[in-house]
Amino acid sequence: MGIGDKISNKAEELKGHGKEHAGKATNDPGLEAEGKADQTSGKVKNAGEKLKDAASDLKDGLTK
Numbered sequence: 001m002g003i004g005d006k007i008s009n010k011a012e013e014l015k016g017h018g019k020e021h022a023g024k025a026t027n028d029p030g031l032e033a034e035g036k037a038d039q040t041s042g043k044v045k046n047a048g049e050k051l052k053d054a055a056s057d058l059k060d061g062l063t064k
Helices: 003-025 029-063
Strands: none
Touching: 003 029
16 A cells, blocks of 8 residues: 555565576576565565555445
8 A cells, every 4th residue: 555565565576586687697596596585575565555455445436
């Protein structure tokens, strides 16, 4: 719901993308996996934010 949360989640996703590529470049499977996990976490959190927004919109629509 909050723009701060959305920014934080996107930053986590982008940080994970960087880690994944750094892991590939340095042949570090652990760092690559950590990057993929960060990306997934950010995406899941963003999906949760979208769900909250949709629920809020629905609630607002029903109360008008």
